[in-house]
Amino acid sequence: MTQTSTSGTPAGTVVGAPIEVTSLTKHFGGVHAVQDLSFTVTPGRVTGFLGPNGAGKTTTLRCLLGLVEPTSGSATIGGKRYHDLHAPMRVVGSALEATGFHPGRTATNHLRVLARSGGLDEARVPVVLESVGLADAAGRAVGGFSLGMRQRLQLAAALLGDPGVLVLDEPANGLDPEGIAWLRSFLRYLAGQGRTVIVSSHVLSEVEQTVDDVVIIANGRLVRACPLTELTTGRAHVVVRTPSTDQLVAALASAAPASTVHRTDEEVLVDGLESADVGRIAFGAGIELHELRPGVDDLEQVFLALTSAPTDGATS
Incomplete structure (x- = not known):
């Protein structure tokens, strides 16, 4: 056009x-x-x-x-x-x-x-x-x-x-x-x-x-x-996939309380730590990991983190 x-x-x-x-x-x-x-x-x-x-x-x-x-x-x-x-x-x-x-x-x-x-x-x-x-x-x-x-x-x-x-x-x-x-x-x-x-x-x-x-x-x-x-500053984070999401979040909160954790349907996103730090904490807690890699924030990840609360019956 x-x-x-x-x-x-x-x-x-x-x-x-x-x-x-x-x-x-x-x-x-x-x-x-x-x-x-x-x-x-x-x-x-x-x-x-x-x-x-x-x-x-x-x-x-x-x-x-x-x-x-x-x-x-x-x-x-x-x-x-x-x-x-x-x-x-x-x-x-x-x-x-x-x-x-x-x-x-x-x-x-x-x-x-x-x-x-x-x-x-x-x-x-x-x-x-x-x-x-x-x-x-x-x-x-x-x-x-x-x-x-x-x-x-x-x-x-x-x-x-x-x-x-x-x-x-x-x-x-x-x-x-x-x-x-x-x-x-x-x-x-x-x-x-x-x-x-x-x-x-x-x-x-x-x-x-x-x-x-x-x-x-x-x-x-x-x-x-x-x-x-x-929102999309390209800030680095760590992407983790694990069948033991709750245990990983608890382990991170105990070992690195200054880190920030966001959850999506399938992943845990960790700010404030390197991949090696997350892997070491998971290993020490006996948590099985399926994926561990560095990532960069995009709009979808930020959106999911900001809107993860239930809608309480609001309508579109």
Whole structure:
């Protein structure tokens, strides 16, 4: 895809607006989906919105877009609630799920209907279809589209009003590897124009290659909000696989209390010790090891360590 500005203007000229979530709380009966959540998303950067299934990500985005009324707190775009925005499709574009398409309607006609309902120029339709790589499929019925093509069409719809803010929920779902690589490049291009881009995703390897900042939540609460580089510093650690995880953790705590231990489903990650130190402690405690090697922190390991607590019934 040739990366031309969807507005016909040079990159860097689109004015984004900050997203501000302040003490946001949403209860569905006895389920606390979001609890006292606060963070800011900055224009000109791609922000990854991360959390386990049921963490409250989709509920938060729906509150931001006025689809769900918060129990308390606020979620604003440029200091305004979505319902208070003048011509909201020109301010914020969203893609929450690749559904809601009439199967017999062509991609072009689908976008024309959206443009008319939002008071937008229909001349934007071929422009945004070209920008997401669907120009050749413009006259095809959406019912014959793959999930990946529907994701691209949803993104085209989000861009119809040439908004300065983009809110995307799992936009990589259904994309093949080539499509994921395209999306990564396209999101960075859009942020480079000055837009505010927030994207939720479970594909952590792609998030790590795409985003500038991360907001991580679990149990509906904020776990961490910071630039990606603060989490993935390449810090060295020791990776251990053993059938005696509990015994190893106890032995490390006794012999090297200053070390830090994180668990994943299959591994123990140890900070503050060399591989030889961990091996010696395990040998002294009679613990069988299946693997012992040096490693380097990546986003997936940090994410698992930060979100290892149960979700306590929170919903996404």
